[in-house]
Amino acid sequence: MAPVIVLPPSLSSITETMCVKAKTNMSQPTTQRSFTCSRHKNVSPSPGSASSRRTHSHQIDRLPNSFEEILNTTHRTEREVKASLSKLRRMILLEGLPEENLPKLAPSVQNLIRPTSMRSRVWKHFLGVYHVSANEYIRLIQKGKSCVYDKVRNDTFRTLATDKKFLERVNEDMLIRVLNAFVWKMKSSGNKTVTYVQGMNVLAAPFLFTMSEIDAFFSFATFIQTCCPSYVTPTLQGVHCGLKLLDQCLQIIDPKLFNHLRLKSLTAEIYAFPSVLTLCACTPPLEQVLKLWDFLLAYGVHLNILCVIAQLLLMRDQLLEAPSPMKLLRTMPELNAKPIINLTIQLVQQIPDELYDQLVKHPFYPSVAAS
Structure with missing residues (x-):
């Protein structure tokens, strides 16, 4: 049996072509429109020519059609690994991970023994933890x-x-x-x-x-080291950078809501700090956090900024009508991952290229918000 070949960090970024109007990241030519799906700061461009795009698409289509089959596939080339990761990302977006009925263990041993879930395997593949x-x-x-x-x-x-x-x-x-x-x-x-x-x-x-x-x-x-190193500096530079970018993105996406919050002296630093700091893990329920993280680990934690904006838009009417919006924002509504993810994908299309480049870079280079 041929050995399994895994992608080193420098090669494990993939761009997935989607049926939505796409955004480019800093390493892609501005003529391309592809939805960015990367956990690293260096995102590989989509195949340039029409023929290479067709080949890439056919490789994905030939892959097994279930998470279990993909995870159990033996890869002989880097191209096969890329194709599998690409299909996993697409399946996360279109289908989501299936519910699992893992065996229930006695309380005395459940902290010592943990059944291996599909989510744990998928997350480790996205992170390159082999x-x-x-x-x-x-x-x-x-x-x-x-x-x-x-x-x-x-x-x-x-x-x-x-x-x-x-x-x-x-x-x-x-x-x-x-x-x-x-x-x-x-x-x-x-x-x-x-x-x-x-x-x-x-x-x-x-x-x-x-x-x-x-x-x-x-x-x-x-x-921590490969997805959001700037978020864990002693001064949390990346978090504060993300909050500035959240304000900039919201101003473009919904100027009325942005101005309403600003008139109440509410900036992202005041109302969104916990959600940015923890990538929304502070907002219950945990089952929905895990589904949101499936998406963030597949496509990049920079998208959490837009996920927070999506949550604001889902409560937009209440925020605009509330005399004290901070009372609503102090305790965010319970997470519902699916509508947040769907709305986030739409929001990606509304961000100018230069600002989106900063969004992609900020978990690694916190100075981009000041540039």
Whole structure:
């Protein structure tokens, strides 16, 4: 049997042609109109010629038609891996992951044993996590308390504290181990710019709910480093950049709503900080957060900014009628991933190219909002 070939990070960005008017990212010529679907800052352009586009399309069409079949496919070339990832992304958008009936374990062992869900496998494929090391994780845990251990402990006990399902499945010790080990991992790798910061506990929560602890640790560490490194700088530069971009995008998409909020002295910094910081993971219910993250991991966390705007538009009438909109925004309505994702895809079409380029870049280069 031929060995499975996986994409290195530099090659694992793919552009998916959609049946919607497309947007380009910074690496694509302005003549192309393709919906950006990348988890990295370097997004490969769509095939340039008509014939290559047809070939790319035929390769996708020849792939198996279920998530399980794609995940179990042996890939012999990088092109096959690209095609599989591309089809997975398209299926996430058009179908969504199917509901799973995983075996229910006794409370005494459910934190020790975690059935492997399809979502965990799909997320790991999108992140490029094809290998985990129990020895490395144990070694990091055995290092003991990190320099920010007290800060971690100060946050973990209140992580999704009102979500009963989460609390049944993930205990505080698991969060502490993952976050403390992450800090040690960054130190041992020589990465001095990333450590534990506010909000990381909530970003780790979906991984721990979805995966085994060891898979969650390596997936979370990869996610932080490759999807949103600017969000976890000591000053949260990427988050503040995203909030500025949210204001700019909302002003273009819905000037009336933007001006109404501005007249009430409401900027994204005031009402959207938690939603941007946690990629909406702070808004229940968790089952809908996971579906939204399926989309964000497939197509790029930069789209969360538009997902937050989509939530505003879904409550637009109430916001315009409310004498104090902040009362509504203080507690966002429960997430409903499907309409948010559908509306987000429409919003992509309304953003000017230059602004959309900044949106794509900001999880990596927080200075773009000031440029």
